[in-house]
Amino acid sequence: MSYFLCDEFQKMEPYIPGEQPKDQAYIKLNANESSLPPSPRVFDAVSQSRIRGMGHYADPHCKQLRKAIGDVYGVNADRVFVGNGADEVLGFCFMSFFSPRMKLCFPDITYDFYRTYAKTNRIDFEQIPLDADFHVNVEDYIATDRDIVLANPNNPTGLALSVSDIERVVAVRPKRLVIIDEAYIDYGNESCIPLTEKYANLIVVQTFSKSRNLAGARIGFAIASKEIIEDMNKIKFTFNPFNMSAFALAAGSAAVQDTTYLEKCVHSVLATRVRVQKALEKMNFFVAEPHANFLFVSHPYISGGELCKMLKERGILVRHYDEARIRDYVRMTIGTGEEMDKVLQQLHEILQEVKACES
Amino acid sequence: MSYFLCDEFQKMEPYIPGEQPKDQAYIKLNANESSLPPSPRVFDAVSQSRIRGMGHYADPHCKQLRKAIGDVYGVNADRVFVGNGADEVLGFCFMSFFSPRMKLCFPDITYDFYRTYAKTNRIDFEQIPLDADFHVNVEDYIATDRDIVLANPNNPTGLALSVSDIERVVAVRPKRLVIIDEAYIDYGNESCIPLTEKYANLIVVQTFSKSRNLAGARIGFAIASKEIIEDMNKIKFTFNPFNMSAFALAAGSAAVQDTTYLEKCVHSVLATRVRVQKALEKMNFFVAEPHANFLFVSHPYISGGELCKMLKERGILVRHYDEARIRDYVRMTIGTGEEMDKVLQQLHEILQEVKACES
Structure with a gap:
């Protein structure tokens, strides 16, 4: 902190965005972003002419x-x-x-x-x-x-x-x-x-x-x-x-x-969301009724923090909040179908591993 | 003003940027912009791939x-x-x-x-x-x-x-x-x-x-x-x-x-600035010693406001501040050589006109 910072800001706690580690290529499902291109x-x-006029x-x-x-x-x-x-x-x-x-x-x-x-x-x-x-x-x-x-x-x-x-x-x-x-x-x-x-x-x-x-x-x-x-x-x-x-x-x-493109993208996210939700519920995850481009999930066998950590080790970033009421949960963006297949596969392996440890 | 605006802002006077009229194509010398393209x-x-990843x-x-x-x-x-x-x-x-x-x-x-x-x-x-x-x-x-x-x-x-x-x-x-x-x-x-x-x-x-x-x-x-x-x-x-x-x-x-390109652009602006300053001084303008990409000028025969208005009528935008100490002045960005030739030509005509009115 500098000598000059206003008193009222000295105890501020800035917002912490989802991490963006660069140590490897992650499937990034921790900031509710989209892997689809824009319209x-x-x-x-x-265009080039737009850039030319940037002055x-x-x-x-x-x-x-x-x-x-x-x-x-x-x-x-x-x-x-x-x-x-x-x-x-x-x-x-x-x-x-x-x-x-x-x-x-x-x-x-x-x-x-x-x-x-x-x-x-x-x-x-x-x-x-x-x-x-x-x-x-x-x-x-x-x-x-x-x-x-x-x-x-x-x-x-x-x-x-x-x-x-x-x-x-x-x-x-x-x-x-x-x-x-x-x-x-x-x-x-x-x-x-x-x-x-x-x-x-x-x-x-x-x-x-x-x-x-x-x-x-x-x-x-x-x-x-x-x-x-x-x-x-x-x-x-x-x-x-x-x-x-x-x-x-x-x-x-x-x-x-381009409202047509918007609808197409939303439709694709919703279709993947339905599919992933079903697969997660089959694996015994609790999934809060989803209304967005992400799922909020918990599992009886593994804490949110542990799940977040194990997914990260497997190259998948999800968001975990270390706060009392939602410590058991992770928030997971709906990525592309291919990305979510990998996530489901990894979650399956993680649950096997957790179960093996417990028994 | 809405019912909800905080009391402390009710008398605020926002910053007023240089105007951007769209009624015709102007030579825009009122916001110290550059007509040169970026590097x-x-x-x-x-690039296209950068846009693709905008999600x-x-x-x-x-x-x-x-x-x-x-x-x-x-x-x-x-x-x-x-x-x-x-x-x-x-x-x-x-x-x-x-x-x-x-x-x-x-x-x-x-x-x-x-x-x-x-x-x-x-x-x-x-x-x-x-x-x-x-x-x-x-x-x-x-x-x-x-x-x-x-x-x-x-x-x-x-x-x-x-x-x-x-x-x-x-x-x-x-x-x-x-x-x-x-x-x-x-x-x-x-x-x-x-x-x-x-x-x-x-x-x-x-x-x-x-x-x-x-x-x-x-x-x-x-x-x-x-x-x-x-x-x-x-x-x-x-x-x-x-x-x-x-x-x-x-x-x-x-x-x-791209420091080479920066130097090239600056060099071109400075060369035009020197040339325009000399031409203006020949026309009896006072030019404050320039250190930027603009000139701050006044003329004994015409007020800043009048000059600004007459230039606008001729398709050239410069900046005039209606404030006590600088009312006599206009600020004029250094445009391209071609733009400045037109400006000098118009200024010449304006001064002729003003002189004709006076005599």
Whole structure:
């Protein structure tokens, strides 16, 4: 730590992303990434002539991408905010609407960014426990007067709320802000975006990092009321007016228009997910009802930490959280069919080995 | 404004970037961009196979780019921070080291980001007046005990301080932080980067947006002590761990290694700058001693605002600041030789017109 770091940051605990070891070629199932390429249109959009013009700033108002996203979701471009990844979008939401005086809540088990940000910025936050089988209890969020951030589907559990349940939470207190983080919404779930037409206290955040296979390009967006988006843009123009690169704007605009390709990719992930879930259950794994591009699993014979370690030794990375309630679990991204065949094979061998040790 | 915007932001005045009108094809000399393409190596780096792998996150530690920059400047990678444009780098500097309790200073005429950020975040800032001919008075900065941000060369004036003068400022108070923003350093000036070896209270910020012709790719960096860079990385991991896209990391790593191309581009800008300065002085323009890729000029017969407007009508964008001390001036980027020939021709005609009106 330097002499100069502000006092309030001296105890911060930064978010820790899934590891990216380089010591060997791993099957990487620890960050909910996609092994599929982005839409063919992205290859055309990131052209030689685009690179030739890189000496110029891209449009800081990001009009083209905002319009392209708006068109796909049936909302006006002035209700769309775009950022350098959904994390930046969430960061600008938090920065704009949550100050240290304010009261926030989110589940005890969820995407760790919320806690990290709130803690670092001394926002008063409450972590509301999920119920025993990791479901969000909607009544808790109807009852509280705190602002709310909910990942739907939730991460790392993969469980989801219905739009009607979320609408009850949003509708009950119009002066309380609700952020719904829909990073994984495309994997067979219904989005809350249509609710933003009706409720001025709702922000829906999505990302191009999952279903659009563009994690490396850093594109996220928020849809909300025109006034909320205006506020976020003002904050952005104060901190980093040119937050979106010409690469991201071009790739994003091309990708979002290719809804056919999105559906094809999602379909392929869902088909693999069904197959892997069945195979895991046959091996006696518990699999939380999946709603995303990952599975949240546990096994009676082996702890989450041990399973994570043994898979890593076999060249497979999954995510384990060393936290009280979910220590027994690992989160495993749905990779390609071929990758998942290898994973199932390795899991089979691991279970044999564990059983042999026990007997 | 939404009901939800935090009180402290309700009066914010966001930074206003140079306009990007689309009503016609302009010669764009209002944002100090480059019309030259990036290094040929960038075209190779942003390859089809790179795009194919975009489904994966890029390295959040940005090791390759930090090492590539470190190698060029002779510092270890752990003393290099990289960000999504120099604005984000400055944002993380400010966020890490300047809290509302702290006292900051910078010139009254300089890059407006500093004032915008300080004002929005309620940092106590003092704007120290440049002297009558727009030079930084070094003694002012030696005398003050406030933290310091200086653009060197300064923007929009283009005037520069020597490294020895900056060293005096840095050395006099080792517990006072000094940020030197060297966005325009490559245009014939000496960098303070070597001083970061010796002084733990110095941060040097640079960008790939100017001399490396990559404004659209959003790449900036800071060089400082290992401890300062560690602090900034922690803050980054709290706000946006994956702040750098795979595009930016690849393009940046390729571009920074091509020092020959950098020199060639800089040489071409400097040659054009010399030629344009001479031509302008012949037309009776005052030209502040240029140290960057732009000229800061005024003319006895026409106000800055009027000149800016008349050039725009002729398809040429330059930057005018409607602020008391510099109202008479415009800032004009050095474009290609061909672009500048057109500009000189138009200026000639404008002056004829103005003279005709006056007589």
